Amino acid sequence: MYIPVLKHIIDAGEVFVERVMPVGGEVVVAKGQEVEPYSQLGVCTFSQKVLRLPLRFRLHKNKTEGKFFYEGNLIGKVGSKKITAPFNGHLIKKTDTNVYEFVQMESRYVLLSGVWGTVHDVVKSNSVLLKTKAKDLLFAASTDTSFAGEIIVFPNPSAVLEKHYLGKFAPSSTEGKIVYVGNHVSVSLIKEAEKLGWGAVIAGSCDKEAFSYAKSKGISFGVFTGFGKPSTPQAVFEFLNGVSNRYVFFEGSAGILRVPMPKDDNVASALDKTPKAKKSIKSSTSIRLLKKGLNVFCVQKPYFGQVGVVDSIKDYSIFVKFPNNVSAVEIKLPNFFIIE
Amino acid sequence: MPALFAYIGSKSVNMLLYKTSEDYSFHKFPYVHTEILKASSSKTDFYKCLFELICKDNELKPSEVSFYLAGHVSEDLTSISKEIKILGDEVSILSSVKTCNPILIGDTHLVINDTFLSFLPYTIDKSGFTADTEQSNLYANLTIYPQMRLTDVATQTFVDRNLVTMLNNLSLVFDKQLPLTFIGDRFIGISDTYESNYLLVLALIKDLGVYDIQFDAYFKTLLTTMVKMAGFSIVSSEQTDIKKSFTFVNVTGSVECLITSNVGTNQLIELQAEQIFTVPVQLNDTVHIVVKNHDIGVVEKELNGSDLGIVFDTRTTKQVLLSDTRRFNEGLKVFSRALASM
Numbered sequence: 001m002y003i004p005v006l007k008h009i010i011d012a013g014e015v016f017v018e019r020v021m022p023v024g025g026e027v028v029v030a031k032g033q034e035v036e037p038y039s040q041l042g043v044c045t046f047s048q049k050v051l052r053l054p055l056r057f058r059l060h061k062n063k064t065e066g067k068f069f070y071e072g073n074l075i076g077k078v079g080s081k082k083i084t085a086p087f088n089g090h091l092i093k094k095t096d097t098n099v100y101e102f103v104q105m106e107s108r109y110v111l112l113s114g115v116w117g118t119v120h121d122v123v124k125s126n127s128v129l130l131k132t133k134a135k136d137l138l139f140a141a142s143t144d145t146s147f148a149g150e151i152i153v154f155p156n157p158s159a160v161l162e163k164h165y166l167g168k169f170a171p172s173s174t175e176g177k178i179v180y181v182g183n184h185v186s187v188s189l190i191k192e193a194e195k196l197g198w199g200a201v202i203a204g205s206c207d208k209e210a211f212s213y214a215k216s217k218g219i220s221f222g223v224f225t226g227f228g229k230p231s232t233p234q235a236v237f238e239f240l241n242g243v244s245n246r247y248v249f250f251e252g253s254a255g256i257l258r259v260p261m262p263k264d265d266n267v268a269s270a271l272d273k274t275p276k277a278k279k280s281i282k283s284s285t286s287i288r289l290l291k292k293g294l295n296v297f298c299v300q301k302p303y304f305g306q307v308g309v310v311d312s313i314k315d316y317s318i319f320v321k322f323p324n325n326v327s328a329v330e331i332k333l334p335n336f337f338i339i340e
Numbered sequence: 341m342p343a344l345f346a347y348i349g350s351k352s353v354n355m356l357l358y359k360t361s362e363d364y365s366f367h368k369f370p371y372v373h374t375e376i377l378k379a380s381s382s383k384t385d386f387y388k389c390l391f392e393l394i395c396k397d398n399e400l401k402p403s404e405v406s407f408y409l410a411g412h413v414s415e416d417l418t419s420i421s422k423e424i425k426i427l428g429d430e431v432s433i434l435s436s437v438k439t440c441n442p443i444l445i446g447d448t449h450l451v452i453n454d455t456f457l458s459f460l461p462y463t464i465d466k467s468g469f470t471a472d473t474e475q476s477n478l479y480a481n482l483t484i485y486p487q488m489r490l491t492d493v494a495t496q497t498f499v500d501r502n503l504v505t506m507l508n509n510l511s512l513v514f515d516k517q518l519p520l521t522f523i524g525d526r527f528i529g530i531s532d533t534y535e536s537n538y539l540l541v542l543a544l545i546k547d548l549g550v551y552d553i554q555f556d557a558y559f560k561t562l563l564t565t566m567v568k569m570a571g572f573s574i575v576s577s578e579q580t581d582i583k584k585s586f587t588f589v590n591v592t593g594s595v596e597c598l599i600t601s602n603v604g605t606n607q608l609i610e611l612q613a614e615q616i617f618t619v620p621v622q623l624n625d626t627v628h629i630v631v632k633n634h635d636i637g638v639v640e641k642e643l644n645g646s647d648l649g650i651v652f653d654t655r656t657t658k659q660v661l662l663s664d665t666r667r668f669n670e671g672l673k674v675f676s677r678a679l680a681s682m
Contacts, residue, residue, distance in 0.1 A: 002393060004371050004386070007379040200611045208476035226484055227477040255375060287382035287389050309631045310352045316528075334352075334370035334487045340380075 001290045001313060006297050006337035008236050012134040020127040022046055024088040027122050034072050035113040037247060041128045042111040051086055051102040054078055065093045114247030115260035132260045137236060142222035142252040143215045149199040153180045178250055180240050183231035185330055186215050194219060200250040204232030220250045230305025288338055297321055298337035307339055341406055344391055345566045347559050348372060348411040350446045351487050351525045354559035357398055361573045365487045366558050367394055371487045371544050388420045408570050427569050431456050437565050441514040445524035447499055457506045496533040501662040512547060519552035521561050528557035535675040541654050545660045550634045551588045587647035591633040592656045600628045613654050616671050618678045622647035648678050
């Protein structure tokens with residue numbers, strides 16, 4: 001019985017990552033230089049936040065545009081509602097639209113590398129192209145957007161704990177981050193993520209409704225297994241756990257989460273070039289003969305998304321031993337893949 | 341030169357390995373390449389690997405085989421081999437079939453004659469979101485894992501109901517001298533959902549008459565057509581024959597049927613309206629039937645034995661079978677009993 005091979009984590013090899021400053025500044029690295037995730041690539045100064053005020057906004061008496069406000073100071077009203085400064089900054093009026101904007105005080109912004117690698121090229125005052133090694137996690141489904149940022153990995157909470165976990169972590173710790181929320185994500189959590197300003201949401205599974213909502217709102221969103229309630233494959237979860245707080249890249253149109261790997265992983269890659277390793281890689285094809293003892297990924301309810309070990313093979317089905325089951329379970333052909 | 345004919349469908353790849361007009365074999369690979377497999381290989385490498393395995397298992401060198409593809413194929417697959425040709429898509433191959441009335445059944449589409457019918461499997465409510473969670477999730481998963489085989493009657497019936505709804509306003513007329521051949525992966529083997537196949541046939545065929553029904557799980561109909569389109573000849577054998585599943589007497593109202601066996605015994609079946617009924621006819625038997633009904637008049641037919649024998653449907657409203665719970669359950673019991681006695 002020949003079966004296709006499914007891979008959730010693949011070695012992307014050498015990739016290029018461009019790190020761009022939001023405004024012109026100073027690049028402090030040179031071509032050929034080795035960098036690590038917290039290496040500084042460049043420095044610039046700019047206002048990182050802007051609060052756009054509605055047309056009905058009225059300036060507080062004795063205040064004028066252009067003036068500096070400390071965080072918390074009253075700047076004006078919209079109707080009867082008072083508006084206070086959300087951060088230190090200046091109030092400006094756009095001459096073309098007559099709309100007020102509250103612009104955060106310019107601050108020093110340091111462009112960090114986020115990855116291990118080598119500086120491949122530099123665009124003066126603007127950006128740095130880095131060569132790095134990466135591993136890609138494959139999504140079963142993802143929205144067609146891109147986002148780069150630090151990944152936060154929640155454990156796999158049940159639905160009951162969901163709000164507890166969300167409440168426990170302050171919004172600022174997840175704002176602008178890529179957040180792995182667990183085995184399943186509901187549409188209400190997607191809406192909450194949108195409010196909290198998360199950069200991207202990833203999970204094991206979701207309902208179609210949640211995916212459609214994320215797509216309609218342009219939210220970066222991906223699931224590893226499918227739709228319904230299947231869980232994240234254990235190997236994927238363990239990998240994500242190992243890279244929590246790392247700078248990663250959500251590439252929805254390619255259906256991957258790209259995770260740059262550390263330099264010592266380069267050593268392992270070098271070992272892959274030995275004759276023995278090369279032979280092993282060559283023999284790993286996209287379709288293989290199914291044998292007892294191989295790991296399989298199942299897409300048959302109620303074992304959807306689970307990985308088990310082949311116990312026996314029949315004509316039109318196999319018997320699989322899952323970690324949580326005492327006896328082997330029958331899975332019909334072709335409701336499974338060989339998993340690597 | 342040997343040839344490999346491959347029909348790449350929406351759920352599986354069905355192949356005919358041709359050595360000579362009398363030496364050939366059918367093969368089925370119940371998977372197709374989708375995005376979820378791209379990490380393992382590209383579409384071209386996937387099918388190249390598959391074809392090479394089939395050739396090597398049959399002691400052929402892939403470099404000495406010419407390839408003919410049809411179905412869900414794209415031009416990039418021509419890079420698989422120097423000797424490769426694309427014969428056509430689903431509709432063009434199906435409309436070239438002359439030996440029967442072919443109907444191709446997928447999960448979300450049907451191909452009948454030269455018509456491709458597909459539907460949007462979601463109900464969009466006013467807020468713009470899908471209405472039924474379970475249904476939406478099923479179809480979404482079928483997009484990611486199209487090879488998935490449904491394992492319960494309830495889910496299969498839900499899918500079939502959507503397929504039947506597509507034909508609501510279509511009036512399909514078939515040449516009753518030729519068998520009606522239902523082609524699809526769902527017809528393979530006896531499974532937990534096999535009764536659904538018979539209920540689907542009863543729900544799909546509105547045109548009254550007497551039909552020979554065949555189930556073609558290995559796409560033999562399309563593969564032998566591809567062989568002829570490529571200019572090869574093929575000698576019919578037990579391998580190419582598609583076993584008849586049953587003879588379908590589709591009428592409204594009461595019906596009488598006289599069944600005369602080849603040893604001269606007679607059996608008279610008289611049915612009232614609103615019934616689904618099966619009469620077994622052994623596989624090695626040949627019987628002569630005379631059917632009398634106010635819709636079809638008098639129809640005489642010589643027929644061979646088959647899996648289920650003769651199935652009578654005397655219901656006056658044909659299409660509600662899958663949505664009318666009482667009728668559906670009655671029909672399910674009839675076919676479950678018939679399958680159990682096989």
